[in-house]
Amino acid sequence: MNDKDISRIIDAALTNNADFAEVYMEEDSSRSVSLLNGKVIKAGTGISAGIGIRIMSGINSVYVYSNDFDTEELIKMARQASMALSGQNRAEIAALNELCKTSPSVIDIDPASVPKTDTVDLLKKASDLALGYDPLITQVSCGYAASSKTIRVVNSRGINKEETKKRIRLTMEAIATKGNEKQSGRVSPGTLRGYEFVGEYPVMDKMRSCCDTAIRMVNAGYAPSGKMPVVIGNGFGGVIFHEACGHVLEATSVGIGASCFTGKMGQQIASPVVSARDNARIEGEWGSYYTDDEGNESSDLLLIENGILKNYLVDELGSRRMNMPVTGCARREDYCYAPTSRMSNTYIDNGSSTPEEIIAATEEGLYCSQMGGGSVDTATGEFNFAVNEAYMIRNGKIAEPVRGATLIGKGPDVLMNIDMVGNDLKLSAGICGASSGNVPTTVGQPTIRVSSILVGGREEE
Amino acid sequence: MNLDDIKKYTEELIDQSSSRGFEDSAAYCTDNISVSVDILNGEVSSYENSHEYGITFKALKDGQMGTCTTNILNEDTVRYLLDGARENCEVLDDEDPDFIYCDPDNKELFYSQLSGNYGKNTYEKFKDLGLKIEKAILDLDPRVKAVDYLSISAVKSASYMINTKGLSAYTDEDGIAIYAGARAEENGVVKSGGHYWIGLDIDKFDLEDFKSHVYENLITKFGASSVKSGNYNVIFKNEAFVSLFKAFFGNFSSFSIQKGLSLLAGKENTKIASEIFTLKELPMYEKALTKFPFDTEGVLTYDKAIVENGIFKTALYNLKTANKENRKSTGNGFGGGIGLTNAVVTPGDKDLSGLMEDVGDGLLITDVSGLHAGVNPISGDFSLLSEGFVIKAGKRGRPVEQITISGNFYDLLKNITAVGSDVVNVPGSRGEFFCPSITVKDMSIAGEEK
Structure with a gap:
C-alpha cells in the first residue's frame, strides 16, 4: 500500500478527534512438515496478509482489522470505527518519517530456499535412530516449521517502520511405553537464524537424550506431594519466572491495578539474589525484535536488580494508563490482535553459585531438570506448572527420578523464597499465549533453588 | 470481497487441478465478520470490528494429500495454491491414504442457521449492556474492587466447500459471547472470578442470573485455606468436570488410538467407566446453539454414544482413520483432523445439594487450573491446582484454595459414583459440552502437610 493511501486511512481514523491513529500491515509466509515414526504425515504451506487500524483517545481504543486491502473499504471502516471514540484533541498528523527497515534475524541460508526434502531426510534419520534406540521407545515425532513475517507500522506521529523476522523451529519427541504408562522426552529449539542453524544443531545427540529422558521417566515412581525445597534446572526452568513474575510486570495487568506488583516500583519484590531482564535485542534469539508492533524501538530492560523492582513492561496504552514511557514491548500474534505489553527474551541473570554447589547444599528436596x-492468575499471582523430568535430592545428591510433579504457588512468595542462583544461565524457546495471541518468547535462567514450594505429586500407593 | 467473489477462486482451483496432475482435490473457503466491545472503569476500553476470509486447497497425488492456504486473493492465488499443494504432496509418505469424498446421495449440502439477530449486535447495544453489567458486578458487594475484564463479542461466519467428486457444501452460523472477570479484595487478600454467557440473541441475556454466578464465583472464595493432604471423595462441579474431561478428550480420537497415543486402543466394547456414566455426541442437539449436519469432509454426522453405561462404544473417525480400520467415518472429520461437535453427558436425578448430601464429608471442586501444564494426556496422569469448598455433613462448608488434585483420568472414570442433574453448557472449540456435576470417590489431594 502506498504512503498516500496509508495517510488517507489515518486521516479517516481521526475523523472524530481521536489523539492517535496507527496502521499495522503484515505479510506472513510459512512452511512446515510433521513426521510420525519416520513418515511425513503432514506438510503445509501458507501465506497470509492483513491490516489492522487502531485509534486511541486517552485510554480508550478502537481496533478494526481485515485482510481486504481495498483502500476505500478501509477508509470506510476507519471512519466508522472512529465514531466509537469522541475525542477533544484531534492528533495533528505528523509528516511520515522515511521508512526505516530492521531485522533481528541473522540469515546465511534463507530457509525458504531449502527444499523440504532436505529437512525431511534429516528428520527421518533422527526418527530412525530413536525407533531403534530401545524397545521401550514406541513413538517418535519430529517437526520443522519456518516462517517469514514482515510488518509495517505507520502512525499519526510520523512513525514509519518495517521489520522482517525469519524464524525456524524444530521439534523432536520420543515416547517410551511400559505397560499402560507412557512418558516423553522432548526438545524444541527455535531461532531467528537461517537454515544453517539446522545444520549446526546436534539433532542426533538431542534425539538420544529425548529417548533417555523418556525411558528414565517411564521407569520412575511418582513424585511426592507437599512443601519442600526445589532446585530448578537452567534454560526452560525459567518458565517459573515467566509465569510467576513476567506476566505480572506487564502493563496489561499493572496498568489497571490488576497485578500483585502494581505500585511496587523500587520495592523489594524478590530475594536479593535475584536480578532479571527482558532483553528483546539479542540478535538471532527466538524472542527478539528490534522494532515492536507499535513501531517503537525495543529495549534491553532491567526488570529486577538484587530483588528490587526496576521496570515494568509498558506499551502505548499502558503508558497512557500508568503515565510512564513505553519500553518497546508491544507485541501481537498477527493483525487480528491489537498489540499489548508482552515479554521477549526474559530471564533471571547469573548468580554466583555453581549448579553442583546448589545441589550439594540441599539436604532433601526435588530437582526439576x-x-x-x-499458567498464572495475574490478580492473585497464583501459578502452576508441570515438571517433565524430575529427581529426588537426598543428602545433597541427585537420587532417583520421579514423574508427574507440578509446582504450585504464588509468584510473590516464590520470588522471595529463591535462596540460591547459579552461574549457568541458558535461554530456551517457547510460545507465550495472552490477550494479543501467541507470540514467540524465550525463557531462561541459571539453576536456582526455591527454599520451599508446594509440589503436587502422587506418592506411590 | 464477499463469499461469491471468493467462490470463483475455488471453482477455478477445482477446474485446473486435474490438468496439474492431481487425482482429486477440494477447495474450502470461509468468510467471517466479528464485533467486540470491552469495558473497563465505566468506559469502552476497546472496540474491535473485523472482516476476514481465506481459502484452503487440498489435493491428492498418489494417495498423499497436500495442503496450501492463503488469504491473499489476486491473480496469483490459484497458481500459489496449486504449486504449494503439489510441493507438499511430493514430500508426504504417509502409509495411510487420504480421501476426497462425496456421498452420491448428498452431493448438495446446505445448512443455514443464522439466528436473524446478528443485526442487533451493534456497538451502541454492546456498550450499553457492557456498562450495565460492569455496574451490576461492582454493586454486588463492597469487596468487589474492579471488573478487570469484560468483553461482549459476536461472530458471523460462512463456509463453502467444493470438490472434484461433485460435492458442494455450504454452512453458516452466528453467535454471541459475554465474559466478565472481576477482582475483589478484603484485608489485603485478593480474589478473582467471573462468568460467561453464550447465546444467539443479545436480548435474551439475563443479567440477574449472570450477576449471581459472578457472586458465587468470586465473593464466596474469601476465607479460603488449604486442607490436609489425603484421599477425599470429591464432587467436580459441572464446569470443572468439563475442563478436566476436555484435557483428555483427545484419547477418544481414532487418530490417537491408531498411533498408539491413547490407552483406549483395543478397549472398544469394554468397560472403561462407571456404569452410571454415559457420554453421547449429538451433532444436531436441540439445546445446542450451533448444529453440525455434516463435517468438513462432506460426511453426514449422526447421534452416537461414545461411552454408554460405562462401555466404550466408539472412537471418533474421519475418512482416513475409518479406512484404516475398514469402517465408516463417524462424521468427525473437521479442520483436517478429528473433532467433536456437541457432547452430552446423560444427567442423573440429583441436584448439587443431593450429591453433597450423599458425599457427606469431602470436597466440592469448582475450578481446576493449569490444564496445559499439569496433565499427561497419554498416561492420563494429572496433578492440578484446584479450588472449591469443603463438604461437611452433606453441606457446603468453607472455601478451599492452594490444593492440588491428582490422579489418573482412566481411574477417575471408573471411580464415578454419582452423576448430577445440574447440566451446564460449556462452549468448546466447535460445539458445546453439556455436563452436570459428577462425584468421584477417593481422589488424592495435596494441601498442607499431613
Missing part, C-alpha cells in the same frame, strides 16, 4: 508449561 526439565520444566513443562504453566
